[in-house]
Amino acid sequence: MSIDLAAIRAEFPLLKRKINGKRLVYVDSAATSQKPQSVLDAMDNYYTTQNANVHRGVYTLAEEATSAFESARARTAKFIGAQDPHELVFTRNATESINLVARTWGYQNLRDGDVVVLTEMEHHANIVPWQMLSAERGIIIRWIPITSDYRLDLSDIDALLDGASLLAVTSMSNVLGTVNDLEKLVAAARSAGAKVLVDACQSIPHDPVDVVAWGADFVAFSGHKMMGPTGIGALWARRELLEEMPPFLGGGEMIRDVRKDGFTMNDVPWKFEAGTPAIAEAIGLGAAVDWLSAVGMENIAEHERALTEYALEQLTSAFGDEITIYGPQTAEGRGSAVSFLFNEIHAHDISQVLDEDGVCVRAGHHCAKPLMRVLGVPATSRASFAIYNTFEDVDALVEALHKAKTFFAR
Amino acid sequence: MPGLEDLYREIILDHYRSPRNRGELPTPPALSAEGFNPLCGDEVVLYLNVDAEGNVTDIKTGGQGCSISQASTSMMGAAVKGKSIAEARQLITAFKALMSIHESKLEGGDATAATEEAIAGVRLGDLEALQGVVKFPVRIKCATLAWNTLTQILDESDSA
Numbered sequence: 001m002s003i004d005l006a007a008i009r010a011e012f013p014l015l016k017r018k019i020n021g022k023r024l025v026y027v028d029s030a031a032t033s034q035k036p037q038s039v040l041d042a043m044d045n046y047y048t049t050q051n052a053n054v055h056r057g058v059y060t061l062a063e064e065a066t067s068a069f070e071s072a073r074a075r076t077a078k079f080i081g082a083q084d085p086h087e088l089v090f091t092r093n094a095t096e097s098i099n100l101v102a103r104t105w106g107y108q109n110l111r112d113g114d115v116v117v118l119t120e121m122e123h124h125a126n127i128v129p130w131q132m133l134s135a136e137r138g139i140i141i142r143w144i145p146i147t148s149d150y151r152l153d154l155s156d157i158d159a160l161l162d163g164a165s166l167l168a169v170t171s172m173s174n175v176l177g178t179v180n181d182l183e184k185l186v187a188a189a190r191s192a193g194a195k196v197l198v199d200a201c202q203s204i205p206h207d208p209v210d211v212v213a214w215g216a217d218f219v220a221f222s223g224h225k226m227m228g229p230t231g232i233g234a235l236w237a238r239r240e241l242l243e244e245m246p247p248f249l250g251g252g253e254m255i256r257d258v259r260k261d262g263f264t265m266n267d268v269p270w271k272f273e274a275g276t277p278a279i280a281e282a283i284g285l286g287a288a289v290d291w292l293s294a295v296g297m298e299n300i301a302e303h304e305r306a307l308t309e310y311a312l313e314q315l316t317s318a319f320g321d322e323i324t325i326y327g328p329q330t331a332e333g334r335g336s337a338v339s340f341l342f343n344e345i346h347a348h349d350i351s352q353v354l355d356e357d358g359v360c361v362r363a364g365h366h367c368a369k370p371l372m373r374v375l376g377v378p379a380t381s382r383a384s385f386a387i388y389n390t391f392e393d394v395d396a397l398v399e400a401l402h403k404a405k406t407f408f409a410r
Numbered sequence: 411m412p413g414l415e416d417l418y419r420e421i422i423l424d425h426y427r428s429p430r431n432r433g434e435l436p437t438p439p440a441l442s443a444e445g446f447n448p449l450c451g452d453e454v455v456l457y458l459n460v461d462a463e464g465n466v467t468d469i470k471t472g473g474q475g476c477s478i479s480q481a482s483t484s485m486m487g488a489a490v491k492g493k494s495i496a497e498a499r500q501l502i503t504a505f506k507a508l509m510s511i512h513e514s515k516l517e518g519g520d521a522t523a524a525t526e527e528a529i530a531g532v533r534l535g536d537l538e539a540l541q542g543v544v545k546f547p548v549r550i551k552c553a554t555l556a557w558n559t560l561t562q563i564l565d566e567s568d569s570a
């Protein structure tokens with residue numbers, strides 16, 4: 001491994017914080033990642049030296065701001081393997097990206113009785129927009145089930161996709177950590193004539209991603225889970241699709257011309273970016289992909305895989321039957337999100353006790369209530385690792401769980 | 411920083427481990443409502459038998475969630491059973507005042523006076539053990555879920 005973990009950790013100012021006098025053990029990166037200093041500096045630099053609106057002024061500041069904004073787009077597009085930076089639409093987050101597809105492509109192409117195929121492991125962001133379309137347009141939603149080992153059950157995939165217009169699927173479950181077989185899913189969708197939308201929120205920060213190799217039509221992701229700021233996300237889509245799709249929001253920036261009797265649209269991607277965008281945040285996202293590239297996505301994937309393997313081993317060997325891990329039981333074909341139920345103690349209570357030791361885990365339904373119903377649990381605790389986590393963080397988690405067990409056994 | 415013992419008082423853990431009045435009642439005649447905490451997935455189901463004089467003659471509770479939400483449900487049921495609807499409403503007001511100290515402070519209100527007024531003359535008993543929850547603002551919604559669900563039932567029966 002060619003990473004210097006101590007040097008990497010030193011780049012994250014927040015990791016120096018103490019919680020209740022204890023070293024911060026941040027293992028909730030699937031919810032949002034911490035931010036390296038270079039991202040904070042890039043945003044600060046924009047506000048302190050370049051702040052002007054983009055695509056409007058002809059003065060030096062406006063040119064610099066526009067250039068920094070568009071450069072961030074180009075670097076982000078390149079980072080995910082896109083050939084054309086104009087195939088990358090800036091949004092607020094993956095949720096907005098998916099809603100954009102549902103509201104534009106969906107409204108244009110889906111009618112009563114058309115089928116959208118989802119999976120049981122989707123985040124609400126990739127469920128509710130389609131349910132809204134179902135309520136308004138009468139589209140039908142089919143669900144790819146999960147197996148008892150927490151993977152997609154593809155045994156009936158061709159029947160499920162038969163006649164479908166769209167397959168909308170996560171590349172990695174934010175609850176189970178399961179990495180889905182996109183190659184197989186995209187091939188099945190293609191032969192059924194369905195378009196494919198990938199919710200890539202959990203993959204892009206953790207694995208090398210090439211959207212062109214995936215062969216998907218739409219890819220949605222959020223900046224704040226990949227070392228970038230909140231308030232910026234993106235939709236990547238094939239150019240011919242973006243060209244055909246109607247605009248999303250109306251306003252400035254998305255137009256070429258406006259007269260009293262109507263308007264003409266701007267080119268892609270700006271036709272989907274009405275209003276002043278999140279300029280500083282886009283610049284921050286650009287710095288985030290630079291940071292990830294400098295560390296190297298292969299290195300990141302390798303380190304996180306080692307952490308995940310260690311966490312699964314430690315949790316299982318320390319607690320045996322007292323812990324149920326919801327997700328693949330080995331590090332094979334999974335990411336670093338490890339959801340679990342511990343000693344029948346509710347996830348909130350676990351999280352509260354862990355916080356005493358500075359250990360931050362997510363507790364709840366993880367915005368995946370249909371999945372939680374399939375699993376038959378109201379809530380789980382979830383630890384999720386990023387490049388800045390250490391093996392000591394896993395040890396601290398295990399130690400804190402021992403304390404929780406003692407506390408609730410009193 | 412408040413300690414865990416402020417939150418997880420022994421009486422609370424006791425109600426969590428051995429919830430009182432668990433079960434269902436046939437509807438009708440029982441009144442029923444479900445409460446959800448959308449942020450965390452806690453659920454509470456309440457069944458209430460109210461006689462012609464407006465007394466809560468029986469209460470059963472169901473649902474699932476964290477120790478605070480489930481203990482508060484159990485304690486609420488025990489406190490309300492046998493009371494009149496008017497007394498139940500007083501309890502709700504007093505309990506919610508107890509839980510709103512934090513919010514009231516955030517809004518710059520005089521928390522103490524308002525709370526004392528709402529609580530005056532109401533015997534909260536074991537429920538006072540839940541007072542520690544206000545030191546953990548994220549958990550207040552866990553504690554108030556059952557009470558909001560009870561309010562929902564009483565309001566619906568008023569308008570019926």
